[in-house]
Amino acid sequence: MAAERMVVIGGDAAGMSAASQARRMRGPEELEIVAFERGHFSSYSACGIPYWVGGDVSGPGDLIARTPEEHRARAIDLRMRTEAVEIDVAGQRVRVRDLSDGTEGWTGFDKLVIATGARPVRPALPGIDAPGVHGVQTLDDGQALLDTLGCTEGRRAVVVGAGYIGVEMAEALLKRGYQVTVVYRGDQPMATLDPDMGRLVHEAMDGLGITAVGGTAVTGVRTGADGRVRAVVTDAGEYPADVVVLGIGVEPETTLARAAGLPLGPHGGLLTDLAMRVRGHENIWAGGDCVEVLDLISGSTRHIALGTHANKHGQIIGANAGGGYATFPGVVGTAVSKVCDLEIARTGLREKDARRAGLQFVTATIESTNSAGYYPDAAVMTVKMLAERRTGRLLGTQIVGREGAAKRVDIAAVALTAGMTVEAMTTLDLGYAPPFSPVWDPVLVAARKATTVVRKAGV
Template sequence: MLSLGRCVAIQTATVKRAARVLTIACTSNMATDPAKKRVLIVGGVAGGASCAARLRRLDEQAEITIFERGPYVSFANCGLPYFVGDVIKEQSSLLVANAAKFNKWFDVAVKESTEVVSIDRVAKTVTTKNLSSGEEHVYPYDYLVLSPGGNAIRPPLPGADLPGIFTVKTIPDANAIKSWINEKDAKTAVVIGGGFIGLEMVENLVHRGLKCSLVEMLPQVMPPYDPEVVEPVHERLRAVGVDLHLGDGVAGFDAAPGGGLLVKTQSGKVHGADLVVLAIGVRPETALARQSGLELGSRGGIQVDEHMRTSDPAIFAVGDAVEVKDFVTGEQTLIPLAGPANRQGRIVADVITGNEPSRFRGSQGTSVVGLFGLTLAATGASEKTLKRLGRNFRKVYLHINNHAGYYPGAKQIDIKLLFDPKDGRVLGMQAVGEEGVEKRVDVVAMAIQKGGTVFDLEEAELCYAPQYGSAKDPVNMVGMVAANVMRGQHPLTSWDELNLQELVSDPGAVLVDVREPSELEKVGKVEGAINMPLSSLRQQLTKLQDKDKKYYVYCQVGLRGYVATRQFLQRGFDAVNVSGGFKSFQQQMPERPAKL
């Protein structure tokens, strides 16, 4: 216990109230043995809760307290949209661990609905405020772990605080949305923001029977992804009846004269709705760190080292509030994902208990989202990121079945792989499809962790049975394509690297479509292309004399284009395959219709 001499009155100038003298509590969880570590954790959910559980498993003597500002110390916030959509029926299903479980299983004291309002780094104490009673207490620490998470962004726009406009960050947020839908008998909704939460909310609101509009300021949903990869997502949203408004930011909100809300956009459009969901991202919660004089990084998050230490060696930070190193590019970044937050919490526990070599290697942003039967997943760097950093890279596209085509139910996966042309090191992968997507991205995510190359993907030995994959798995196939590029056996370009208008008017260039005529009649072709079907290409090449020209070859998805390109090359022609074929043309240039 603390001596009574240390239980003194303190005064605060930051909280205005009648009673300004606060009592510092002598609590039972304070260490009686100076050898015991006193660890205070600010925030539960993913990083803080993971740290507490790991710490107890490593040190039975440590005295651990979690302070959680909300009413639930550890809950699955990734499940909130599905709770709104009634896919998850019971709120209790979202509770990973409650205060009682932390106490009984791990002997961890949990203070819910309690906010840490200040840190005294010299005295090594924190001041807390019970949000129900207003009572404040002071707790000493040997180590302090900050896991405050991020704040859902509510932009300072006219009308943003009107009733019926919600964010989705906590269980009370989700409950408020559900209550509003039920009480107002809501039929329409506008979701602002096309990121993970925005898309998941659209799906679940549609599942609840609401007519949805999605408004996104950028010209695509899922901004971290490359635009051509998410084009199938745009198509699926429109196909299920979602009104998609891209490239149009929100200007403000008004109450509709007959009830409901009006969403005004920068283009001058107005969208009516019974409720609005703001899903435009999160901002790292750094107020406490900033007030305490801890260093912040260039991206606005708390600055930490590889052991998750802040600029104060007794204070650690984890989760959405911290800046981390991008594993692929090496730059500082913010990656608000549950997986990295959990790993960071474990690392802090290791370091506190003396396992100093435990370090956070960085995050590669491995992510996945499901939407109306589609799965979109990625790992590593995107093309947009690599271009912004001026990095040299090559890319290949692959459209391939998730399992053997002869086995019923095969679904196509669209894959984009990015790699370093110097050594073939894998830099990133994005994929979209109905089945088997996340499995392939997970394999490549591990390859990136180990510094793997396209040659490693080519040689990877993966599970195969007809209902699960192919003898040459999609991971193998995309590795083979990239490896052939590295070996100089597969000259490759992509549609966005070509100026089609100049190409088709250039007398020294020929755009060649090697699909069968019946395919062209059914799905169309690129305007200006000549048709030289692969089935008769050898015969045509024996008669073709124009070896001074360059031939740009494409098929439907890329494979026949590669076969044809090899025939051109071995007969002395200058030829290059257009990666991903006509399928990639449709995704990369949706505004340019095919010629029928």
Template sequence: MAAQRLVVVGGDAAGMSAASRARRLTKPDELEIVAFERGGFTSYSACGIPYWAGGVVDGPDELVARTPEEHRARGIDVRMRTEVTGLDLGGQHVLVRDLESGEERRHGFDHLVLATGARPVRPPLEGIDAPGVHGVQTLDDGRALVDALDGGAGDRRAVVVGAGYIGVEAAEALVRRGWAVTVIERSAQPMATLDPDMGALVRDAMTGMGIEVVTDTEVTAVRTGPDGRVRAVATAGREHPADVVVLGLGVRPETALAREAGLPLGTSGGLLTDLAMRVRGHENVWAGGDCVEVLDLVSGRTRHIPLGTHANKHGQVIGTNVGGGYATFPGVVGTAVSKVCDLEIARTGLLEAQARAEGLRYVTATIESTSRAGYYPGARPMTVKMLAERGTGRLLGVQIVGREGAAKRVDVAAVALTARMTVDQMTALDLGYAPPFSPVWDPVLVAARRAAAAVKGD
């Protein structure tokens, strides 16, 4: 019996995790695995690019978990600099183009994995493609940014457009490199993944670090000099001088191929799958990573949440199923952490605006606490905000902003959300305590007590 063929489109987290897992479960004479990657790297950490740019870690090799050669040695036929340009689902083949030679070929498949990732938002503004304007999506992007930051002398000015996760991490990298940094954000506060009152804490901290934060402001153009390079970023009535511009406007699912093939897409444009990560309505087509929408366990709706943690889990599930096993990806609660210099930022579950959009009635509780017992050296302040459903007391969301020791406390809330705990139940959680690690009442538990009181008082 001839071997079946698994074709993987995309050589990063989801795609290569799926390929690697399927390879471990099958023999080459049972399943041939071919992966197509249009870039120059496989299995790398895009999340590490800002820290490479900031000089915290080395790159790009340090950010690569497994090279094409290592994948090939394990029985996966990786084709680099090869782009999949079309899908024929009925005929079960893909059309691919070698980006070096321009040669086009067709490759048949028995199983198809779409792991096409996401594309950075790049608005159609004057000058947006000028030299000196950088994204931070791929390792090639990272190399270009590092080279730009290494060059030049004297007063060096950078503008970051967008103050989400990418934007604040890029701002940190630039500050570490000694650049004067301006961050421009169209929302009222940085970090729109937080409620505005918590975003205001981030803004105050960034300003205290010497970062100029401009909010409620749209970028209208990127201005260039006589040499064609960026010289400023324009907003209504003002220009912000810039030798380098970093775009941190987020990403959208890269699903052009899927759309052209008629595959089902959600409201954000991400592919829709079942719990086994099989594309809905297609028995032998799978999808994972930043190109899919996932089930939000708190709201019950699908959302686009592009994170490497999810992508690797998707790949494991897909590879298990293709390899003859059975696995599912039940969903997420929307947990994410980030930092800008020594400020830690975390969230999980729903924001107030999201809870309102779902028609949920809720209460909030916000508390100030410290990372350690107040008398223990090194105790740092943190703010914890908690949302709970009125009536039931079900936990709906948690946000944390603070210094060292703040962000990873959100994991307790993520577990509580997954377990559908009430805030009253959370107050009895047996969390670890010693003065070097927390006050006798952990900040998350203090917030839960306050939220439980609000529910009962309501």
């Protein structure tokens, strides 16, 4: 009997994790695996790009988990610089274009995996495509930005957007010796936090010498006689720039899926079942940044572009496409970041998320330290918790502080997944020693305060 063919569109985390897992389950005599990647790199960490740009990582090779040659050695036919341009669902085939010579052809499939990732948001503004304006989603993007930094005489950088990408790129450019201005629409940076927590990030950025300009809409990019960027134009004036980085965020890259008539959610991502199978299509799976995932707290779908999810999706897709069984239940929305020595973390719902979900809630915010107060260099940490008003169920946690702050959010992530109340959290048996925590860990202090607020609200 002829081998089945699995076609994978996308050679990064989700796509190649799916291919690798399927290969572990079925040999090449049973399952032929063909993967298409339009870029120059496979299986890489896009999350590491800001640290490469900032000089913490020496080169792109350090960010690559597995090269095309390594994939091919495992009987996965990975074709680089080859772009999928059409999916024929009824005919079970994919049309691809060789980017080196422009030739096109069709490849049939028995099983299809869509892992097309996400694309940087690039608003249609005057001058937005000028030389010197960069998005940072792929290793190719990172290399292009470094090439620009290497040939630019001026040292003024403007970052548009103050989400994870924006603040991380601001730090990277600061390390490169640039004067950095971050321009964003919201009242505070890091819209993934509530504004009161975002204010702490703003204060830290000011202290680092980063100019943070909130409540400002970008209206265009001004260029010079040579066509290169000279300034970012906003509704509050111009900000001189020798290089511009777009950190506005990303959106699912589902152009192919939309054209093929596959189901998309409210955020533009593909909709899948628990097995990561595209809804209504028995032989098509999707994973990574091009899909929407279930939020376990609110019950709605969200688009979250993270390599952690992408790799898990790939493992599940590969298991199912390889004849096994696995599911992805959903997420609680955990994410961490940093700007220089300030660590930023969140999990679960923000206040506006809880309101949108129709939940009644209370909040509690505390200040503590990352180690015992008497231990040398103990630093302040701020923890905010949201709890359901009547039940006390934990709804979300945000943490901003110095060393040791970010990973504490994992305690809350586990509590959210387990459906714990803030009162139950107060008795968690967490590790303690003066260099690592006060006797009462900051997360437990926040849970105690949240418990008190819940009890008062119930009176």
